[in-house]
Amino acid sequence: MADMIKGNVAIAEAAVRAGVQFYAGYPITPSTEIMEYLSGRLPELGRSFVQAESEVSGINMVMGAAACGFRALTASSGPGISLKQEGISCISDEELACVVINVVRYGNGLGTLYSSQCDYFRETRGGGNGDYRCIVLTPESIQEAVDLMAPAFELAEKYRIVTVFMTEGALGQMMEPCVLPDFIEPERHSWALNGKYTYKKIGIFDRNSMTEAVALNEKHALIKENEQRWESGHVEDADYVFVAYGLPGRSVKGAVKELRKEGHKVGFIRPITTWPFPENGFKEVNQNVKGFITVEASATGQLVDDVALTAKRVFRERNVPAWSLCCVYGVPSLKFTKDGFARIMNNELKEAY
Amino acid sequence: MAKERKVPALIDNPMSFCAGCGHGIVIRLVAECIEELNQQDNIIFPIGVGCSSLLGGGMVADRLHCPHGRAASVATGMKRVTPDTTIITYQGDGDAYNIGISESLNAAYRNENITVITINNTNFGMTGGQMSWTSLPDQKTTTSPKGRDSGATGLPFRFPEMVAGQFDVAYAARGTVTSPKNVNKLKKYIKNGLEAQINGEGYSIIEVLSPCPTNWGLNPVKAMEQIEEQLIPYYPLGVFKNRKEKQDA
Amino acid sequence: MREILYAGFGGQGVLTSGLVMSQVAVFKGQKATWMPSYGSAMRGGTANCTVKYGNDTIYNPGQEEPDLLLAMNGPSYQAFAGMVKLGGIIVINSDIISGELDVREDITLHRVACSTLANEIDQPRGANIIMAAAVIKLLNDFSLEDGIHGMNDMFEKKGKQKFEAGNTKSFECGYNAV
Ligand SMILES: Cc1ncc(C[n+]2csc(CCOP(=O)(O)OP(=O)(O)O)c2C)c(N)n1
Numbered sequence: 001m002a003d004m005i006k007g008n009v010a011i012a013e014a015a016v017r018a019g020v021q022f023y024a025g026y027p028i029t030p031s032t033e034i035m036e037y038l039s040g041r042l043p044e045l046g047r048s049f050v051q052a053e054s055e056v057s058g059i060n061m062v063m064g065a066a067a068c069g070f071r072a073l074t075a076s077s078g079p080g081i082s083l084k085q086e087g088i089s090c091i092s093d094e095e096l097a098c099v100v101i102n103v104v105r106y107g108n109g110l111g112t113l114y115s116s117q118c119d120y121f122r123e124t125r126g127g128g129n130g131d132y133r134c135i136v137l138t139p140e141s142i143q144e145a146v147d148l149m150a151p152a153f154e155l156a157e158k159y160r161i162v163t164v165f166m167t168e169g170a171l172g173q174m175m176e177p178c179v180l181p182d183f184i185e186p187e188r189h190s191w192a193l194n195g196k197y198t199y200k201k202i203g204i205f206d207r208n209s210m211t212e213a214v215a216l217n218e219k220h221a222l223i224k225e226n227e228q229r230w231e232s233g234h235v236e237d238a239d240y241v242f243v244a245y246g247l248p249g250r251s252v253k254g255a256v257k258e259l260r261k262e263g264h265k266v267g268f269i270r271p272i273t274t275w276p277f278p279e280n281g282f283k284e285v286n287q288n289v290k291g292f293i294t295v296e297a298s299a300t301g302q303l304v305d306d307v308a309l310t311a312k313r314v315f316r317e318r319n320v321p322a323w324s325l326c327c328v329y330g331v332p333s334l335k336f337t338k339d340g341f342a343r344i345m346n347n348e349l350k351e352a353y
Numbered sequence: 354m355a356k357e358r359k360v361p362a363l364i365d366n367p368m369s370f371c372a373g374c375g376h377g378i379v380i381r382l383v384a385e386c387i388e389e390l391n392q393q394d395n396i397i398f399p400i401g402v403g404c405s406s407l408l409g410g411g412m413v414a415d416r417l418h419c420p421h422g423r424a425a426s427v428a429t430g431m432k433r434v435t436p437d438t439t440i441i442t443y444q445g446d447g448d449a450y451n452i453g454i455s456e457s458l459n460a461a462y463r464n465e466n467i468t469v470i471t472i473n474n475t476n477f478g479m480t481g482g483q484m485s486w487t488s489l490p491d492q493k494t495t496t497s498p499k500g501r502d503s504g505a506t507g508l509p510f511r512f513p514e515m516v517a518g519q520f521d522v523a524y525a526a527r528g529t530v531t532s533p534k535n536v537n538k539l540k541k542y543i544k545n546g547l548e549a550q551i552n553g554e555g556y557s558i559i560e561v562l563s564p565c566p567t568n569w570g571l572n573p574v575k576a577m578e579q580i581e582e583q584l585i586p587y588y589p590l591g592v593f594k595n596r597k598e599k600q601d602a
Numbered sequence: 603m604r605e606i607l608y609a610g611f612g613g614q615g616v617l618t619s620g621l622v623m624s625q626v627a628v629f630k631g632q633k634a635t636w637m638p639s640y641g642s643a644m645r646g647g648t649a650n651c652t653v654k655y656g657n658d659t660i661y662n663p664g665q666e667e668p669d670l671l672l673a674m675n676g677p678s679y680q681a682f683a684g685m686v687k688l689g690g691i692i693v694i695n696s697d698i699i700s701g702e703l704d705v706r707e708d709i710t711l712h713r714v715a716c717s718t719l720a721n722e723i724d725q726p727r728g729a730n731i732i733m734a735a736a737v738i739k740l741l742n743d744f745s746l747e748d749g750i751h752g753m754n755d756m757f758e759k760k761g762k763q764k765f766e767a768g769n770t771k772s773f774e775c776g777y778n779a780v
């Protein structure tokens with residue numbers, strides 16, 4: 001029998017079991033329990049933990065550990081993740097692998113401590129300067145979070161890319177039972193710096209951005225082709241399909257169940273990877289679908305952009321409208337989604353696209 | 354008669370520093386020390402951003418270009434996961450003491466077991482000679498065209514003395530490249546710093562007063578004289594924190 | 603599915619009361635979630651958590667419409683009484699919340715003097731367990747034995763088995779108080 005466990009603690013233990021050798025970070029609510037837990041747990045296993053002086057420093061320490069071929073992790077939220085962008089961009093540029101956990105909190109600047117999804121654009125677009133993207137995983141439950149931790153590293157290493165593990169304050173702080181994954185002992189990457197110059201990395205001044213651009217596009221195409229993950233339900237005959245991820249995605253599944261009972265032909269797509277965006281999930285949708293509706297914990301609606309762009313690609317000859325129901329922060333209740341649906345049916349809410 | 358010095362095998366490419374630049378001399382000394390300490394197969398360079406980055410093109414060794422100012426943090430991550438590998442940051446004064454002052458100080462504060470080499474040429478060489486925190490009072494730079502106004506911009510500061518005085522570090526020294534005698538001394542400092550790391554004694558820093566003829570607007574000879582006449586009086590040469598075992602020597 | 607809101611001052615142990623409930627449900631093979639207020643929401647000295655449990659998937663772990671509110675202090679009662687589901691239950695800590703209360707007609711109100719009871723049974727820190735037990739009794743989904751086993755299992759796994767006898771005493775006291 002699985003016991004109640006706090007999201008952040010479960011995520012941290014899952015990282016330990018995925019073979020994390022190094023953690024560096026700086027405390028910020030609602031991510032802090034991850035570093036608190038690892039501060040004891042990693043040294044206990046002979047691995048390394050550093051409380052860095054800032055998020056800037058923390059991500060650069062992660063870069064150093066990752067360059068040496070070990071599984072390295074950092075976690076933060078809001079402005080802390082902003083400070084990490086410099087490092088994330090550099091790690092991406094150097095094609096190193098690491099995992100960055102964003103326990104998203106609401107707001108611009110210092111923001112608030114509320115659980116939210118307001119960092120969707122930043123995480124799915126790369127976030128720092130340059131042309132790179134990160135693979136973005138967005139779990140709906142503590143169980144899914146711990147199950148995604150080893151894949152987060154495997155994907156990062158397979159493609160030599162940063163994986164952003166984007167969860168929400170509420171998921172980090174809540175408890176529910178989960179079965180923790182087994183321990184794995186990853187090997188040091190073959191492309192690691194080991195002091196012996198076995199990996200003949202070229203210096204920045206000898207690089208060729210034109211050839212690298214080709215390789216980058218190929219890599220992104222490969223990731224889009226192979227790594228889309230999503231969960232969907234009732235999409236084949238749906239008039240309206242909800243799209244939501246993380247805890248709102250989980251809540252929306254409950255709303256869809258109730259709306260179906262009430263006779264509405266609705267379905268849902270819950271992206272598990274928000275980059276690559278699960279376009280393939282949209283290909284299974286009823287060809288005559290009347291619209292997509294996102295449910296998101298942001299003020300302005302961000303996910304809806306990807307939904308509209310994807311609808312454009314999948315339903316080329318038709319303009320399928322996309323609405324967004326934004327609860328700003330928190331986890332939207334089933335009622336929120338159902339009320340929003342009613343407003344859309346009554347023409348009280350204008351579509352975003 | 355001068356002894357012939359073999360070019361260390363670690364250096365395989367000519368590096369594109371300006372004529373009379375100090376960087377090349379220091380890199381060569383570092384490479385010599387590495388070989389003499391038998392570390393050539395056990396070395397990683399987290400490299401700063403600046404003319405110091407050019408090291409990346411010249412050495413056949415593991416190296417990583419760090420974000421501007423963050424080399425001490427990158428080095429920390431490297432050292433923590435591979436404690437037996439020798440880690441040397443190679444940074445400029447702008448990199449280590451301006452944008453990276455936090456990372457530099459905090460690595461020293463933790464007494465991180467790494468070696469930091471800072472090339473102090475009292476300006477931002479790579480970007481065309483802007484003022485640095487180490488620019489001297491009244492020094493003309495492209496962002497202090499009338500000479501550095503210390504009242505408004507602060508006084509240049511001495512990093513090795515600072516960490517030697519405030520933090521529990523293993524070794525802190527300043528040298529220069531103006532004469533064979535000074536070069537030999539500098540090499541001793543670098544070697545001590547590396548030995549401190551290899552023995553697990555903790556953080557070591559060697560700052561080098563280095564000419565930047567291009568941005569100082571001087572020819573190479575005059576640039577060396579400038580160091581002797583203007584820089585050394587402000588930035589004394591020597592060891593500010595000696596290794597414990599060497600204290601009596 | 604059941605939804606319970608536990609609210610009070612920080613330090614009154616409401617988060618633990620809720621955790622006991624959720625762990626008892628899990629112990630009996632049900633699904634459960636526990637969602638706390640955290641961060642700045644706690645700084646004012648108030649704490650609360652929402653617990654949901656049942657046999658079906660819990661889609662939204664957040665607060666919606668509690669079947670039962672446990673209010674350990676006046677401000678919690680004021681803040682949350684209005685959110686309780688039609689025909690729901692409110693349990694108040696009558697050691698702190700006294701006097702006339704404006705109670706909705708559909709609500710069943712239970713007053714439990716948990717601190718007084720805790721002192722009577724010589725378990726001065728047991729008020730929150732007393733309340734946890736009262737809630738479990740009122741919801742009538744789990745027996746006294748289930749409650750005690752689930753609770754003791756939880757504390758044992760946290761390495762706190764030395765409090766087992768005291769906790770059991772408090773639980774029995776609370777279960778019998780309503
Ligand atoms: C974040 C960031 N800001 C600014 C720059 C531009 N930049 C490159 S090198 C440099 C100054 C380097 O000065 P210093 O460290 O003294 O090295 P030097 O060239 O003098 O050896 C600056 C500002 C950069 N690369 N990154």
Ligand code: SF4
Pocket residue numbers: 369370371372373374375376404474478479564565566567568
């Ligand atoms: S600009 Fe100055 S520091 Fe840079 S290479 Fe030229 S002389 Fe050296």
Ligand SMILES: [Mg+2]
Pocket residue numbers: 403445446447472473474475476477478485
């Ligand atoms: Mg400089």
